Amino acid sequence: KTAGPETAxxxxxxxxxxxxxxxxxxxxxxxxxxxxxxxxKNCTTRVETGEVVVVCGPSGSGKSTLIKTVNGLxxxxxxxxxxxxxxxxxxxxxxxxxxxxVGMVFQHFELFPHLRIIExxxxxxxKVLGRSFEEATAKGLKLLDRVGIKMHxxxxxxxxxxxxxxxxxxxxxxxxxxxxxxxDEPTSALDPxxxxxxxxxxxxxxxxxxxxxxxxxxxxxxxxxxxxxxxMDAGEIVEDAPTDAFFGSPRSERAQAFLSKIL
Ligand code: ADP
Ligand code: MG
Numbered sequence: 056k057t058a059g060p061e062t063a064x065x066x067x068x069x070x071x072x073x074x075x076x077x078x079x080x081x082x083x084x085x086x087x088x089x090x091x092x093x094x095x096k097n098c099t100t101r102v103e104t105g106e107v108v109v110v111c112g113p114s115g116s117g118k119s120t121l122i123k124t125v126n127g128l129x130x131x132x133x134x135x136x137x138x139x140x141x142x143x144x145x146x147x148x149x150x151x152x153x154x155x156x157v158g159m160v161f162q163h164f165e166l167f168p169h170l171r172i173i174e175x176x177x178x179x180x181x182k183v184l185g186r187s188f189e190e191a192t193a194k195g196l197k198l199l200d201r202v203g204i205k206m207h208x209x210x211x212x213x214x215x216x217x218x219x220x221x222x223x224x225x226x227x228x229x230x231x232x233x234x235x236x237x238x239d240e241p242t243s244a245l246d247p248x249x250x251x252x253x254x255x256x257x258x259x260x261x262x263x264x265x266x267x268x269x270x271x272x273x274x275x276x277x278x279x280x281x282x283x284x285x286x287m288d289a290g291e292i293v294e295d296a297p298t299d300a301f302f303g304s305p306r307s308e309r310a311q312a313f314l315s316k317i318l
Contacts, residue, residue, distance in 0.1 A: 058154065061142075062065075066276055075132075075209060076103070076104070076107065077137075077140055077236070077315070078101040078102060078103050078104070078134045078233060078264070079102055079104045079105075079106075079138065079139055079234065079235050079266045080097055080101060080102040080125055080137075080268060081101045081135075081137045081142070081211065081256075082099060082101065082121070082125070082134070082136050083099050083100070083134055083135040083136070084097050084133065084134040084135065085097070085098045085099070085121075085131050085133065085134030085135070085136060086098070086123060086131065086132060086133035087120060087124065087129065087130075087131040087132055087133075087135055088132055089254070089298075090092070093290060094123070094290050095117050095120055095121060095131065095290050096146050096276070096289075096290040096291045097134070097291070098117075098121055098134070098287075098290075098291070098292050099134075100269075100285050100292055102266055102268055102297050103266075103282075104266055105127070105264045105265075105266055106259045106266060106267075106282045106283070106284055107265075107266075107269065107279040107280050107281045108267070108268050108269070108281060108283050108284070108285055109265045109269050109270075109271060109276070109277040109283075109284045109285070109298075110122065110268065110269065110270045110271075110281065110284075110285045110286075110287060110292075111270070111271065111272060111274075111277070111284065111285070111286055111287070111313070112286050112288050112305060112313065113288060113313060114290050115174055116287040116289060116290065117287050117289075117291075118270045118271050118272065118287055119240075119289040120285050121240050121280055121287065122238075122239050122268060122270055123239075124136060124137065124143070125143065125157065125237055125268065126138070126153060126154050126157040126159060126237060127143050127148075127150040127153060127154060128142070128159070130144070131144060133198075136297065138153060138156075138157060138234070138235065139234050139235075141153055143265050143288075146250075154182055154236050155179070155183045155184070155231055156216070156231065156232075156233055157233055157234065157235050157236070157237060157241070158225075158228030158229060158231060158233035158235070158236040158309060159237045159238075159243070159287050160221070160224050160225055160228055160237070160238045160239070160241050160274070161239050162240040162241065162243055162244045163223075163244055163310070164217070164219055164220040164221050164224045164316055165224065166211070166223060166224060167212070168211065168212050168213060169211070170208055170211070170212075171210065171211055172199065172204065172207055172208050172209070172211070172212065172215070172223055172312065173192065173195050173199070173208040173209060175223065175227055175228050176194075176195030176198065176199065176223070176226060176230050177191040177192060177195055178267060179230070179231060180194060180195070180266075181226035183221075183231070184231065184289055185279060191230075193232055194230050195208075195226070196208060196255070197228050197273050198226040198227075199223070199225065199226055200224040201229075201251075202218055202223070202225060202226045202256050203222065204222055204223055204226065205268040207219065207271075216249060217244065217245045217249055218245055218246075218248075218249025218250070218252045218253055219249075219252075221226065221241055221242070221245065221249075221253045222252065222253060224241075225241075225253075225256055225257070225260075231259075233265075234266065235265070235266040235267065236260065236265055236266070236267045236268075236270050237269075238267065238268070238269040238271065240270050240271060240272070241253060241257070241269075241272045242254060242271065242273060243270070243271075243272065245264050250273070252303065254275075254276050257269070257276065257280075258276065258279060258280055261280040262280070268282070271310075272301070274317065277298060277302075278298060278302060282297065282298065283295060283296060283297055283301075284296060284297075284298050284300060284301040284302075286305070286307070286309070286310045287312065288309045288310075288313070293307050293309050293310060294306060294307055302314070
């Protein structure tokens with residue numbers, strides 16, 4: 056009996072059942088330098104589909120840099136990152152296309168100030184995904200409703216509070232039907248009374264099964280929805296542990312010191 060390609064493939068998968076479900080985000084041995092300064096040191100972690108991973112650590116530890124490497128906003132010199140199996144560092148990878156599928160929400164809302172809220176939501180849907188005006192409007196309004204901003208659809212970003220603008224930024228990212236969402240300190244520029252309205256949207260998203268990588272110091276959020284916590288210090292992933300284990304008994308002195316300062 057000759058082994059055709061089909062037989063070979065089924066044999067390979069039978070031998071590697073664990074490989075069937077590949078992680079949504081896989082970061083392997085990633086290092087990055089700014090000139091002579093190494094800012095990421097052999098970072099390895101992964102985010103399974105539907106998982107929420109919180110990244111925390113002191114200021115300057117490399118959290119933003121790490122999360123930006125995931126959708127190709129920051130190049131890296133060593134290691135490997137894949138998103139849904141697509142190699143981010145491969146020069147052949149269509150980065151704009153990848154970025155369209157990985158939502159990113161920053162500390163500063165980065166809405167287009169000269170465009171109305173609904174126009175902010177329509178723009179990339181039409182330009183990048185080729186959706187019609189009607190389709191993009193319907194999707195935009197649905198998502199604005201979901202984050203509680205539908206009544207402000209015709210306003211400009213400057214007419215909304217910081218918390219409202221950040222919820223719009225989340226809705227705008229979701230309008231692209233992302234396969235994963237990256238958040239970089241989405242609440243740290245907000246007045247305290249607005250933090251929860253943004254976290255509530257993120258908690259709902261997590262509970263619906265969105266794959267999320269979240270840089271935050273909101274440890275209440277981490278306890279509530281994170282599957283794992285990654286702790287960084289000086290460019291290294293010092294700890295990568297299930298949430299309960301991380302808060303219950305952080306292994307490293309550096310994580311203990313960090314937690315004792317912020318909790
Ligand atoms: P975090 O988000 O944890 O506060 P960052 O990822 O922003 O940390 O920064 C990690 C390190 O990289 C810091 O030492 C920072 O000063 C340095 N860094 C960040 N961006 C640049 C840049 N564009 N050029 C040079 N160094 C940078
Ligand atoms: Mg940062």
